[in-house]
Amino acid sequence: MRGVRGGGDAAAEFHTFFERHYAELARLAYLLTGDADGADDLAADALLALWHRWDRVCAAEHPAAYARGVVANMARSRIRSAVRERRRVTLFWGSGRGEACEGPDVPAVVDVQEALRSLPFRKRACVVLRHAFDLSERETARALGVSVGTVKSQTSKGMAELHRLLGPRQALERVRMSAMGGER
Structure with missing residues (x-):
């Protein structure tokens, strides 16, 4: 793992932050996306992004809030990507059949x-x-x-x-x- 400050202190600080906040960030990702498997990946991706900007995270007034914002932004991006993909699939499979796609039956x-x-x-x-x-x-x-x-x-x-x-x-x-x- 490459540290942005290069010292062992940064790695130790990040490890402590990771241990303290990973589960919370994964729960947040799950509640935002509804995808249990993807939530762990999203939390890990967010923490990797935080590691690459660790100086900025440490300088933030509220590092945990900063991390939640990163998770929320990544979740929003993934949801948008999934919606676009579903639209492409619906257009592909629905185009030749003349069937209308209705919303889910709630x-x-x-x-x-x-x-x-x-x-x-x-x-x-x-x-x-x-x-x-x-x-x-x-x-x-x-x-x-x-x-x-x-x-x-x-x-x-x-x-x-x-x-x-x-x-x-x-x-x-x-x-x-x-x-x-x-x-x-």
Whole structure:
């Protein structure tokens, strides 16, 4: 592993950071993407990117928030890539058949992962960071690179949608449980 500062101290600092935050970043990736296998890869990719910018991470006021932002940005990129790929596949296989592609048939009872996946990325990220990871509005805004007002509105709208899908009593509890690995 190549260190940006070259010293053993940087490697030791990074190793400590990795041990402390890997599981949390993997859970965040899972809640943002809904893909258990891909979440571990995404967390590892994010940590590799952090290692390459370790000087910048160490200089950040809140290195863990910086790391969450990297995971969120990488998750957003992967989701966009997956959507583009699904569109290409749908166009390829659906073009000669004259069949219309309809949205998925949503069951009457949806689990928290399906409900989270139904939210647009920013709402999902705000809900997950605020309620599953118990970050403050300011910490969530910092991690996502948005204003506190955006966090407030996106969280409120996201929770309203989850209440509609999961029921008002279960939504918050189930989002929190999923962060602890209860639904992974």
